[in-house]
Amino acid sequence: MIKPIIVGNWKLNGTKKKIKKFLKLLSLFVKKYNPKGTIIISLPIIYTYIIKNLSIFKKKKIFSGAQNVDNHVLGSFTGEISPNMLNDMMIKYVIIGHSERRFNHKETNHIVANKFRLLKQENLIPILCIGETKQEKVDNRIEEVCIKQIDIILNTCGTHAFDNSIIAYEPIWAIGSQNSATPSEVQYVAQFIRQYINIKSNYKIKNFFIQYGGAVTNKNVSELISKEDIDGFLIGRSSLEITEFIKIIKLINI
Ligand code: PEP
Numbered sequence: 001m002i003k004p005i006i007v008g009n010w011k012l013n014g015t016k017k018k019i020k021k022f023l024k025l026l027s028l029f030v031k032k033y034n035p036k037g038t039i040i041i042s043l044p045i046i047y048t049y050i051i052k053n054l055s056i057f058k059k060k061k062i063f064s065g066a067q068n069v070d071n072h073v074l075g076s077f078t079g080e081i082s083p084n085m086l087n088d089m090m091i092k093y094v095i096i097g098h099s100e101r102r103f104n105h106k107e108t109n110h111i112v113a114n115k116f117r118l119l120k121q122e123n124l125i126p127i128l129c130i131g132e133t134k135q136e137k138v139d140n141r142i143e144e145v146c147i148k149q150i151d152i153i154l155n156t157c158g159t160h161a162f163d164n165s166i167i168a169y170e171p172i173w174a175i176g177s178q179n180s181a182t183p184s185e186v187q188y189v190a191q192f193i194r195q196y197i198n199i200k201s202n203y204k205i206k207n208f209f210i211q212y213g214g215a216v217t218n219k220n221v222s223e224l225i226s227k228e229d230i231d232g233f234l235i236g237r238s239s240l241e242i243t244e245f246i247k248i249i250k251l252i253n254i
Contacts, residue, residue, distance in 0.1 A: 001038050001125070001164075001166075001207060001209060002036065002037055002038050003037060003038070003209055003231040003232055004037040004038075004225060004231060004232040004233070004252045004253065005037060005038040005040070005166065005209055005211060005231055005232035005233075006037060006038070006039055006040070006232050006233050006235065006248065006249060006252065007040040007041075007042060007065055007093065007095070007127060007168075007211065007232070007233070007234045007235065007239075008039075008040070008041045008042060008235055008239025008240075008245060009042045009065075009067060009095060009098075009213075009234055009235065009236050009239060010041070010042060010043050010044060010067075010239065010240065011044075011067065011100070011236060012044060013044075013240055014043060014044060014047060014240075016047065016050070019043060019047050019050055020050060021242075022240075022242050023041075023050060023051065023054060025242045025246075026039075026041075026056075026062065026242060026245070026246070027054055027055070027056045029242075029246050029249075030056045030061045030062060031056065031061075033250070033253075034061075035249050035250075035253040036253055037232065037249075037252065037253055038063065038232070039061070039062045039063065039249065040062070040063045040064070040065040040093045041062060041063075041064060041065060041239075042064075042065035042066060042067045042093070042095055043064075044067070045066060045067070045081060048064050048066070048089065048091060049089075051064040052064065052089070052090060063092055063093055064089075064090065064091045064092070064093075065091065065092075065093035065094065065095065065127070066081070066086050066091050066093070066094045066095065067095050067098070068081075068094075068095065068096065068098070068101060069081060069082065069083050069086060069094050069096065069115055069118070069119065070082055070115075071111050071114040071115045071118060072118075073118065082118075083115075083118045083119050083121070083122040083124055084122055086122070086124060087122045087123070087124060091124075092124055092125055093124070093125045093127055093166075094115075094119055094124055094125070094126055094127065095127045095129065095168070095234070096112055096115045096116060096119070096126055096127070096128055096129070097109075097112040097115075097128050097129045097130065097149070098129045098170075099129060099131065099170065099172045099175060100175075109148065109149055109152045110152065112128070112149075112152075112153075113152045113153050113155075113156040113157070114156065116128060116153050116156065116157060116161065117156050117157050120157055120161070120165075125164060125165060125166065126165050126166070127165075127166040127167075127168050127211070127234065128149075128153065128165065128166070128167050128168065129167075129168045129170050129213070129234070130145070130146050130149040130150065130167060130168070130169060130170070130193075131145070131146070131169055131170040131171045131172055131214075132145040132146070132171055132172065132173075133172045133173060134172070134173035137171065137173065142171075142189055143189075143192055146169070146189065146192070146193055146196075147196065150167075150193070150196065150197065150200075154200055159200055159201045159202070160201055160204065160205065162197050162201065162205055162208045163201075163205060163206050163207060163208065164206065164207040164208075165207075165208055165209075166208075166209045166210070166211055166231075166232075167193055167197075167208075167209075167210050167211070168210075168211040168212070168213045168234040169186065169189055169190055169193060169210060169211070169212055169213070170212070170213035170214050170234060171214050173214075174213075174214025174215050175213065175214050175215070175236065176215070176236060176237065177214070177215050178215060179215060180214055180215040180216060180217075180220050180224075181212070181214060183220070183223045183224045183226070183227050183230075184227075186212045186224060186227065186230060187227035187228065187229055187230065190210045190212065190227070190229035190230050191228070191229045193210055193229075194208075194210060194229050209231040209232060210229055210230065210231050211230070211231060211232045211233050211234045212224055212230050212232075212233055212234070213233060213234030213235065213236070215237075216233045216235050216238055216248070217238050217244070217248070218238070218244060218247040218248055218251060221233065221248050221251050221252055222251050222252075225251070225252045232252070233248070233252070235248065
């Protein structure tokens with residue numbers, strides 16, 4: 001992984017036609033500008049085959065991500081997809097613990113930790129989403145919430161769990177809103193997360209990155225990326241339109 005690492009999370013959006021057009025324009029851009037970071041596109045799983053056929057995918061200029069995975073390996077789990085199936089389909093990066101899954105699908109920290117464990121077993125790269133609600137921010141509990149979401153991973157997978165992994169710090173109140181956290185707020189939390197994980201791993205952590213997610217646009221991305229502990233972004237809305245997405249890549253790849 002080379003930073004900055006940018007993940008476009010398409011959620012439940014797109015059609016075959018729209019996605020093909022988006023990827024065609026992204027391919028042209030990547031071939032022309034050869035951006036130096038890591039670009040990951042997390043489409044609805046049914047459309048990920050479109051990425052696999054691109055020459056920029058074969059040349060590892062962009063990567064395919066999943067938005068979720070099941071916490072079982074195989075068996076009677078209708079509608080689910082397992083870590084080894086993702087591996088089989090060359091989908092290397094997997095978002096887990098997104099707040100929309102935690103809320104809409106009642107995913108607990110325990111379930112998320114089990115998913116993390118299974119992804120590591122398959123040598124896949126988890127993008128673990130953590131972050132506080134508005135009320136938890138008001139109550140000054142940001143560190144406490146992050147620690148809880150991190151500790152369960154460390155307790156399940158060991159002190160080196162975060163080797164070769166990404167944490168996406170996503171304040172829940174910022175996701176899908178007009179209000180990003182300020183660059184200094186994000187830097188404060190990102191630095192806290194890095195220090196916490198460094199201490200827990202005895203400063204032996206390797207290939208660990210911290211992203212920010214929540215209302216990132218071409219207007220705020222330059223100042224956010226200038227902060228020392230922000231290694232990239234998990235982007236929802238702004239990843240759906242190719243002109244906006246390219247603008248963001250250009251701004252963070254200077
Ligand atoms: C997200 O869903 O992870 C996200 C950050 O969304 P948005 O960029 O739209 O706030």
